[in-house]
Amino acid sequence: xxxRHRTLRRAAQLLLLCCALFIFLGAGDENARFNDLGxxxxxxxxxxxxxxxxxxxxxxxxxxxxxxLMAALDRGDNDxxxxxxxxxxYGTVVIAAPTxxxxxxxxxxxxxxxxxxxxxxxxxxxxxxxNRPLVPPADAVAPVSGAELERFREEARKDTET
Amino acid sequence: MSQIGxxxxxxxxxxxxxxxxxxxxxxxxxxxxxxxxxxxxxxxxIAVFGIVFLAAVVLVVAAFQDDFSxxxxxxxxxxxxxxxxxxxxxxxxxxxxxxxxxLLLATxxxxxxxxxxxxxxxxAYASVIIAAVQVFFLxxxxxxxxxxxxxxxxxxxxxxxLNPLLQYPEMVIHPPMLYLxxxxxxxxxxxxxxxxxxxxxxxKWIHITRRWTMVTWGFLxxxxxxxxxxxxxxxxxxxxxxxxxxxxxxxxxxxTGTAFLHSVMMQEKRGMLKVWNMWLIFITFGLCIxxxxxxxxxxxxxxxxxxxxxxxxxxxxxxxxxxxxxxLFYVLNHSHLRSEHxxxxxxxxxxxxLFNNLLFVMFCFTVLWGTLFPILSEWVQGTKVTVGPxxxxxxxxxxxxxxxxxxxxxxxxxxxKTSTESIKRNFMWPAIGALAVGVLMMIFGVRPWVDVSYxxxxxxxxxxxxxxxxxxxxxxxxxxxxxxxxxxxxLASMVHLWHRNTRRYGGYIVHFGVAVxxxxxxxxxxxxxxxKEMGFGDKMQIGRYTLVxxxxxxxxxxxxxxxxxxxxxxxxxxxxxxxxxERRFYHASQQTQTMPQIYPTVKDDLFLVKDxxxxxxxxxxxxxRPIIKAHLNPMVPWIWFGWLLMVFGxxxxxxxxxxPVRMAVPARVHVEPVGAD
Numbered sequence: 001x002x003x004r005h006r007t008l009r010r011a012a013q014l015l016l017l018c019c020a021l022f023i024f025l026g027a028g029d030e031n032a033r034f035n036d037l038g039x040x041x042x043x044x045x046x047x048x049x050x051x052x053x054x055x056x057x058x059x060x061x062x063x064x065x066x067x068x069l070m071a072a073l074d075r076g077d078n079d080x081x082x083x084x085x086x087x088x089x090y091g092t093v094v095i096a097a098p099t100x101x102x103x104x105x106x107x108x109x110x111x112x113x114x115x116x117x118x119x120x121x122x123x124x125x126x127x128x129x130x131n132r133p134l135v136p137p138a139d140a141v142a143p144v145s146g147a148e149l150e151r152f153r154e155e156a157r158k159d160t161e162t
Numbered sequence: 163m164s165q166i167g168x169x170x171x172x173x174x175x176x177x178x179x180x181x182x183x184x185x186x187x188x189x190x191x192x193x194x195x196x197x198x199x200x201x202x203x204x205x206x207x208i209a210v211f212g213i214v215f216l217a218a219v220v221l222v223v224a225a226f227q228d229d230f231s232x233x234x235x236x237x238x239x240x241x242x243x244x245x246x247x248x249x250x251x252x253x254x255x256x257x258x259x260x261x262x263x264x265l266l267l268a269t270x271x272x273x274x275x276x277x278x279x280x281x282x283x284x285x286a287y288a289s290v291i292i293a294a295v296q297v298f299f300l301x302x303x304x305x306x307x308x309x310x311x312x313x314x315x316x317x318x319x320x321x322x323x324l325n326p327l328l329q330y331p332e333m334v335i336h337p338p339m340l341y342l343x344x345x346x347x348x349x350x351x352x353x354x355x356x357x358x359x360x361x362x363x364x365x366k367w368i369h370i371t372r373r374w375t376m377v378t379w380g381f382l383x384x385x386x387x388x389x390x391x392x393x394x395x396x397x398x399x400x401x402x403x404x405x406x407x408x409x410x411x412x413x414x415x416x417x418t419g420t421a422f423l424h425s426v427m428m429q430e431k432r433g434m435l436k437v438w439n440m441w442l443i444f445i446t447f448g449l450c451i452x453x454x455x456x457x458x459x460x461x462x463x464x465x466x467x468x469x470x471x472x473x474x475x476x477x478x479x480x481x482x483x484x485x486x487x488x489x490l491f492y493v494l495n496h497s498h499l500r501s502e503h504x505x506x507x508x509x510x511x512x513x514x515x516l517f518n519n520l521l522f523v524m525f526c527f528t529v530l531w532g533t534l535f536p537i538l539s540e541w542v543q544g545t546k547v548t549v550g551p552x553x554x555x556x557x558x559x560x561x562x563x564x565x566x567x568x569x570x571x572x573x574x575x576x577x578x579k580t581s582t583e584s585i586k587r588n589f590m591w592p593a594i595g596a597l598a599v600g601v602l603m604m605i606f607g608v609r610p611w612v613d614v615s616y617x618x619x620x621x622x623x624x625x626x627x628x629x630x631x632x633x634x635x636x637x638x639x640x641x642x643x644x645x646x647x648x649x650x651x652x653l654a655s656m657v658h659l660w661h662r663n664t665r666r667y668g669g670y671i672v673h674f675g676v677a678v679x680x681x682x683x684x685x686x687x688x689x690x691x692x693x694k695e696m697g698f699g700d701k702m703q704i705g706r707y708t709l710v711x712x713x714x715x716x717x718x719x720x721x722x723x724x725x726x727x728x729x730x731x732x733x734x735x736x737x738x739x740x741x742x743x744e745r746r747f748y749h750a751s752q753q754t755q756t757m758p759q760i761y762p763t764v765k766d767d768l769f770l771v772k773d774x775x776x777x778x779x780x781x782x783x784x785x786x787r788p789i790i791k792a793h794l795n796p797m798v799p800w801i802w803f804g805w806l807l808m809v810f811g812x813x814x815x816x817x818x819x820x821x822p823v824r825m826a827v828p829a830r831v832h833v834e835p836v837g838a839d
Binding site: 039040042048049050053054055091092093094095096097098099102103104107108110111112114115118119121122125126129130 | 397398399400401404406434505507508513516517520523524527528531532535539542543545546547548549550551552553556557561756777779791
């Protein structure tokens with residue numbers, strides 16, 4: 001019983017160690033962080049490109065900004081602090097997407113809200129249409145039946161369905 | 163020279179105004195002489211084409227003659243500009259491109275007016291609406307953005323030259339294609355508004371509009387893809403789509419135009435969505451004008467935009483007029499747009515079209531919202547924010563994936579109602595194929611839980627395969643039936659099948675092309691790049707390719723000075739190609755431009771083809787050695803192949819059916835409509 005308990009405890013410790021290793025391995029991957037942060041910021045030279053994608057010849061900003069980013073990573077600054085420092089220096093336009101604070105949240109909420117509203121509308125329209133009485137319309141063809149109707153449907157299906 | 167051009171523009175304005183007013187009068191008062199008045203309006207509209215064409219020719223000739231007394235030529239051309247690009251001068255600046263807009267509208271207008279016998283009254287309405295749009299553009303050209311304005315003071319010896327970004331062969335094709343798309347949506351708009359004003363009976367106008375819309379949509383598709391290819395080949399950042407506001411401006415009418423091409427089938431087959439279709443085409447045209455406004459007003463910053471100018475106000479007023487006109491006639495005549503059928507089942511082609519339209523419109527709204535949010539933010543918070551690719555990728559990709567799912571599912575659902583058996587029969591094998599691709603991708607290391615881009619790549623691949631397989635199965639199933647009757651082989655039967663219903667099977671080819679394009683897009687999740695200063699004999703490794711710098715040098719010609727490197731590319735020990743990434747400095751404009759070199763690795767990996775993309779970044783001033791950036795972009799060639807398939811599908815869908823459709827036409831009865839849709 002005691003042996004089993006010890007084995008379990010060791011397994012848990014091993015698992016914890018693996019998790020910690022995994023986390024710290026990720027945190028220490030400066031190249032990945034550089035790549036990630038560099039893609040979350042814009043070059044401010046006016047080329048309208050992501051910082052790491054700006055290849056604007058003779059750009060006065062991107063090389064310098066990349067150097068600043070690398071220096072910040074070397075200092076051990078965390079991601080939030082790095083982004084905050086860039087915003088202070090270059091303004092809010094340096095961040096490539098709106099933040100999730102204050103009015104900027106509206107930017108993220110609105111597309112999903114519109115989609116939800118649209119879906120609700122379509123569902124309501126479908127329900128209304130299904131419940132609508134089947135009355136022949138103004139310019140509709142007169143009702144046909146039997147073999148003629150089947151032939152008509154078959155021709156319409158074959159020849160005009162897209 | 164400039165006087166001829168200026169006079170031509172004034173004359174064109176006068177004729178357009180006459181075409182509009184006389185045409186409107188002829189339609190408004192039905193009496194003796196109105197037919198002749200209408201005919202003069204039609205002919206005036208045709209004459210506008212000749213006059214605007216003359217103005218455009220004058221501008222191009224001025225570019226060829228280096229007539230720098232015309233300010234536009236001075237700003238956009240120079241003596242040493244290669245001949246092919248002298249044509250591009252016409253659309254390279256604000257004023258010239260507006261003249262080009264006007265010329266294309268006049269060309270579309272002349273085709274429409276020559277085909278007026280198809281339905282004289284409907285075409286007369288459309289002609290009047292086109293004349294009104296033409297009046298707006300000619301007013302702009304005459305009073306706000308005059309292409310023939312003359313230089314004051316001493317004439318300059320040479321011009322400023324064409325923007326270096328535009329000195330690329332594709333720029334001779336891309337803008338005309340895009341403009342043909344933008345301008346072309348005026349025609350369906352004119353038919354739709356005309357049909358609403360005259361309370362057009364029946365669906366004939368929708369048949370006429372659909373063909374025009376398909377042609378226009380095809381041009382816009384070509385324009386967008388050529389623009390992507392140009393951005394990829396010239397801008398040198400290794401990508402093809404950056405959610406730039408001007409790219410978005412062209413994408414929005416494409417989305418609503420695509421929605422219209424689908425929903426119009428509901429009206430043709432079932433007499434449903436009449437109001438929706440009307441508004442969809444109004445919105446598409448409005449978005450074309452809005453896109454032109456975005457590009458030219460300077461309200462958004464973009465690498466593509468024309469210089470900031472005052473013509474934004476003109477466009478705002480015009481947009482307001484369009485909206486007011488559409489709303490007015492809709493309010494007056496909406497009772498005419500009654501739905502004729504009810505929806506019988508949620509699992510049907512009709513409901514798939516509804517959801518398809520919802521997603522297209524929501525996609526469009528998302529793009530519009532992201533494009534305009536910086537302006538809104540400035541109004542509300544006083545600070546401008548950037549809405550760049552990370553936002554669009556997070557918000558738009560899920561909608562695009564849902565659309566892709568519907569592209570697979572929709573075409574196989576039957577009109578009215580689809581049985582569970584039919585769904586099982588149609589989707590089992592495509593679904594198994596898509597799942598198999600997903601499993602294979604995971605086995606080969608695409609773990610969706612590692613990175614969200616991998617998740618999107620996996621989902622895109624599975625859905626694209628689902629779309630492709632459903633299309634293939636549709637062709638095979640139909641061809642087998644024909645083969646059984648005619649004893650033809652399967653391929654011949656497929657051609658026979660397509661001939662029987664070109665629109666349907668052309669549409670399927672377009673869907674297949676979309677699936678191929680999506681496969682091309684998903685490769686971006688696996689892009690790699692390297693940058694290195696490379697002296698003689700220096701090596702750089704990217705993927706399986708070794709790049710060896712053989713030499714670097716420079717040259718000078720009257721148009722530009724250039725520096726380039728000669729890079730040998732090895733796959734293992736085998737030399738596969740030599741690439742020459744280059745950087746140019748244009749004398750006239752005093753601007754620098756990179757010229758990337760691209761090598762598609764078709765011979766090495768046919769299906770998992772990659773683009774080896776080299777950029778000459780510049781010279782290290784301390785060492786005098788070039789800095790080369792190499793990108794390895796998987797699957798990009800699939801995008802261009804998919805685009806060609808889409809174009810092929812569009813063309814085949816426009817071909818008339820080989821066997822005329824003979825339909826039983828029972829007698830019509832008059833009953834009360836059942837309500838608006």
